[in-house]
Amino acid sequence: MKIVKLSKTNVFQFVDHLKSFGEVHAPQRKGKKSSAFQPVKDNSKLLLSDENYTRTILPIKKYFHKPIDTLLKFSPGKGFEDAYEEEEAKVLFGVHSCDISAILTLDRVFAGKYVDTYYFRRRKQIAIIGMSCIPDEYCYCHSMGTDFVEDGFDLFLSDIGESYLVKVGTSLGDDMVSTASDLFIDYDEKDTDEYKRRINEFPTLFVTKVDETNLPAILDMEYKSEIWEEMGDRCFNCGICSMVCPTCFCFDVNDELCIDGESGERKRCWDSCLFKSHAMVAGGHNFREKRSDRFKHRFLHKHQEFMGEFGRTSCVGCGRCTQDCPADIHFVGMVKRIKGDIACVYEGNNKK
Amino acid sequence: MIKYEQKALLNNPYLPLSCRIVASTVQTDDTMLFKVRFEDDRDVEAFDHKPGQFVQLSVMGTGECPISIASSPTRHGTIDLCIRKAGRVTEAFHNLGQNAVFGMRGPYGNGYPVEVMEGNNLLIVAGGLGMAPLRSLLWYALDHRHRFKDIILMYGTKNQHDFLFKGELLSLINRNDIKTLLAVAEDIDGSWTGEVGLVTDLFDHAELDAGNTFAAICGPPVMYKYVIEKLLEKGFSKGRILMSLERKMKCGIGKCVHCSVGFKYTCIDGPIFTYWDAINMREII
Ligand SMILES: Cc1cc2nc3c(=O)[nH]c(=O)nc-3n(C[C@H](O)[C@H](O)[C@H](O)COP(=O)(O)OP(=O)(O)OC[C@H]3O[C@@H](n4cnc5c(N)ncnc54)[C@H](O)[C@@H]3O)c2cc1C
Ligand code: SF4
Ligand code: SF4
Numbered sequence: 001m002k003i004v005k006l007s008k009t010n011v012f013q014f015v016d017h018l019k020s021f022g023e024v025h026a027p028q029r030k031g032k033k034s035s036a037f038q039p040v041k042d043n044s045k046l047l048l049s050d051e052n053y054t055r056t057i058l059p060i061k062k063y064f065h066k067p068i069d070t071l072l073k074f075s076p077g078k079g080f081e082d083a084y085e086e087e088e089a090k091v092l093f094g095v096h097s098c099d100i101s102a103i104l105t106l107d108r109v110f111a112g113k114y115v116d117t118y119y120f121r122r123r124k125q126i127a128i129i130g131m132s133c134i135p136d137e138y139c140y141c142h143s144m145g146t147d148f149v150e151d152g153f154d155l156f157l158s159d160i161g162e163s164y165l166v167k168v169g170t171s172l173g174d175d176m177v178s179t180a181s182d183l184f185i186d187y188d189e190k191d192t193d194e195y196k197r198r199i200n201e202f203p204t205l206f207v208t209k210v211d212e213t214n215l216p217a218i219l220d221m222e223y224k225s226e227i228w229e230e231m232g233d234r235c236f237n238c239g240i241c242s243m244v245c246p247t248c249f250c251f252d253v254n255d256e257l258c259i260d261g262e263s264g265e266r267k268r269c270w271d272s273c274l275f276k277s278h279a280m281v282a283g284g285h286n287f288r289e290k291r292s293d294r295f296k297h298r299f300l301h302k303h304q305e306f307m308g309e310f311g312r313t314s315c316v317g318c319g320r321c322t323q324d325c326p327a328d329i330h331f332v333g334m335v336k337r338i339k340g341d342i343a344c345v346y347e348g349n350n351k352k
Numbered sequence: 353m354i355k356y357e358q359k360a361l362l363n364n365p366y367l368p369l370s371c372r373i374v375a376s377t378v379q380t381d382d383t384m385l386f387k388v389r390f391e392d393d394r395d396v397e398a399f400d401h402k403p404g405q406f407v408q409l410s411v412m413g414t415g416e417c418p419i420s421i422a423s424s425p426t427r428h429g430t431i432d433l434c435i436r437k438a439g440r441v442t443e444a445f446h447n448l449g450q451n452a453v454f455g456m457r458g459p460y461g462n463g464y465p466v467e468v469m470e471g472n473n474l475l476i477v478a479g480g481l482g483m484a485p486l487r488s489l490l491w492y493a494l495d496h497r498h499r500f501k502d503i504i505l506m507y508g509t510k511n512q513h514d515f516l517f518k519g520e521l522l523s524l525i526n527r528n529d530i531k532t533l534l535a536v537a538e539d540i541d542g543s544w545t546g547e548v549g550l551v552t553d554l555f556d557h558a559e560l561d562a563g564n565t566f567a568a569i570c571g572p573p574v575m576y577k578y579v580i581e582k583l584l585e586k587g588f589s590k591g592r593i594l595m596s597l598e599r600k601m602k603c604g605i606g607k608c609v610h611c612s613v614g615f616k617y618t619c620i621d622g623p624i625f626t627y628w629d630a631i632n633m634r635e636i637i
Contacts, residue, residue, distance in 0.1 A: 071366050072366065072367065072368075074412045074413075074455075075412075076412070076453070079370045079453070079455065080367055080368050080370075080410065080412075080455050081367075082364050082367055084364075109607070110607065112606060113605070113606070113620065114365040114605035114606065114607070115363070115365065116365070116607055117363070117364045117365065117366075118366075249607070249609070250608060250609040250610070251602065251603075251607070251608050252602055252608070252610075253415065253416065253602045253603065253608070254415060255412065255413050255414055255415045257413045261413075262412070262413070263412075264412065264413055266366075266415070268602075268608075271608070271610075273609065278600070278610060279599070279600055279610065280600060281598060281599065281600045285573075287599065287600075287613075297612075301609070301612065305612075305614065
């Protein structure tokens with residue numbers, strides 16, 4: 001893999017250069033502590049690796065699988081038509097490896113026998129520039145094997161102190177670098193040593209660790225466990241954990257009529273398997289009637305069923321669900337409890 | 353940015369094709385049988401389905417819903433859909449009227465494994481609206497009669513007003529290459545000439561060779577329980593019992609996750625599952 005070095009003093013210049021490849025979006029402060037991917041207007045507002053920001057409120061799935069997406073237009077005269085409108089190219093700058101891993105997972109979900117054209121047309125339009133990060137108390141990507149990505153980015157910037165090592169992942173990434181060659185220099189032995197020191201140290205920075213080995217087999221045995229009832233009582237079924245999760249992708253589809261009462265649009269929007277209507281069929285029969293049924297369904301889908309379908313759990317350990325759950329459910333605690341490691345489920349009272 | 357074949361992106365799997373209602377006949381108070389056809393002859397040509405598959409039906413402004421194909425692939429050209437008014441889309445479809453245009457995409461789902469079933473006896477057990485997907489299998493088997501050994505049809509409904517495809521099924525009684533057993537649970541006006549009882553009572557009138565028979569069943573959830581009990585009692589292996597499942601579906605193509613049961617998506621891995629698959633899946637009935 002081609003690797004070059006970018007001095008931190010050149011970063012803003014490089015971001016300006018990237019604007020010729022598309023609208024640059026990067027993490028910027030939203031609330032006091034929260035951050036979000038937003039269009040970059042003022043480079044000084046960017047959150048870079050040493051800004052100590054960990055996760056954005058929403059993951060970058062919002063760019064590919066939009067919260068609300070118009071699929072089709074329809075009218076009696078023209079029938080149904082594809083409503084996709086080609087958007088201008090974008091460059092997502094500063095994506096962490098867990099979120100890149102999540103996109104690689106969504107790629108598999110939206111491919112398969114029926115290719116989701118909306119998702120992949122956007123995938124072609126949007127470049128991804130990754131950036132290394134420092135874990136906080138919610139992160140456990142190292143446990144999930146997503147703290148390091150070899151694929152899924154056009155460029156990846158690893159912080160080595162005064163500068164970044166820039167891995168070039170695609171030919172587009174190569175274009176980005178070679179058209180600004182005066183911003184980059186070759187790295188030397190000292191840089192290699194610093195890079196090695198940092199990646200070796202990285203696993204020791206995690207407070208939250210979990211071992212999911214054998215979890216699918218254990219979940220089979222614990223299918224009727226009282227844990228699910230207990231969690232069902234605690235969970236509000238608000239669906240926040242699904243909305244913020246970089247690998248949750250359920251959606252609902254609805255038609256919206258125009259004022260003429262005939263033509264309109266078919267839209268999809270993010271849904272959650274925690275919502276009561278999710279498995280309800282005509283006539284009102286609900287295959288997951290109880291809150292505990294639905295809580296269990298999400299958990300099993302992520303940690304067991306994905307294993308069967310794709311050979312890995314869909315959780316990338318970004319920590320969003322635990323950080324944002326208003327019922328203070330600690331999902332790592334859940335895993336540990338089911339595995340029989342510890343007795344407590346919620347240890348999140350010290351949140352925010 | 354992803355390297356993805358441009359070709360795959362030309363084919364939008366969510367885009368319904370234009371269809372027209374050719375004819376419709378009232379079946380019960382809330383159920384009608386529609387004969388439909390794609391507007392474009394090339395779409396008619398290209399459409400090929402297996403018994404047990406379904407389509408996603410679109411009525412502009414109300415949305416989409418899954419409906420089983422009630423006609424056999426051996427009768428090419430038009431497609432039969434037997435639709436009960438259950439909510440927004442199905443109700444709107446009932447109100448469309450002759451020649452109305454609507455959207456349809458598919459076929460979806462696995463369908464019955466007919467290649468495996470051929471060469472065996474076929475037992476079809478239906479209850480109520482469950483006859484709709486099984487009608488496709490029934491006519492597939494009758495149109496390829498030599499590919500199957502004995503064929504037995506058992507169909508039961510609440511009463512004679514709920515009986516679907518009445519004329520067609522009653523006329524099968526006179527055919528000697530199929531044993532047709534029909535029942536109503538309640539004969540409300542004394543006009544019923546056949547069996548009065550539950551569909552499970554019909555088992556008393558049939559000789560079954562469990563080892564060489566595939567049983568295809570479809571009906572309301574309560575029916576499955578009792579029919580499966582009967583079949584197991586008769587010595588059927590769980591892998592020879594084929595059931596058709598109903599789930600909420602939004603996309604039909606394995607993306608929206610509404611129809612997931614355990615490891616499986618009803619829309620892609622089903623809707624036809626063997627009883628063995630079913631007992632190994634969670635939340636099944
Ligand atoms: C594979 C498959 C094949 C099928 N084949 C056929 C067929 O051949 N013929 C046929 O008639 N049907 C068939 N169905 C069932 C059919 O798809 C449903 O009846 C249909 O989706 C109803 O859609 P709708 O828009 O008319 O109803 P909707 O308005 O969408 O109503 C259904 C939804 O509304 C909600 N809802 C409905 N009733 C209530 C209630 N009482 N209380 C609370 N919420 C409620 C539920 O969320 C439910 O999902 C099939 C289903 C599947 C999965
Ligand atoms: S965020 Fe917490 S309370 Fe809300 S649905 Fe998820 S687990 Fe339940
Ligand atoms: S389940 Fe929670 S920790 Fe895992 S990827 Fe989703 S939001 Fe992140």
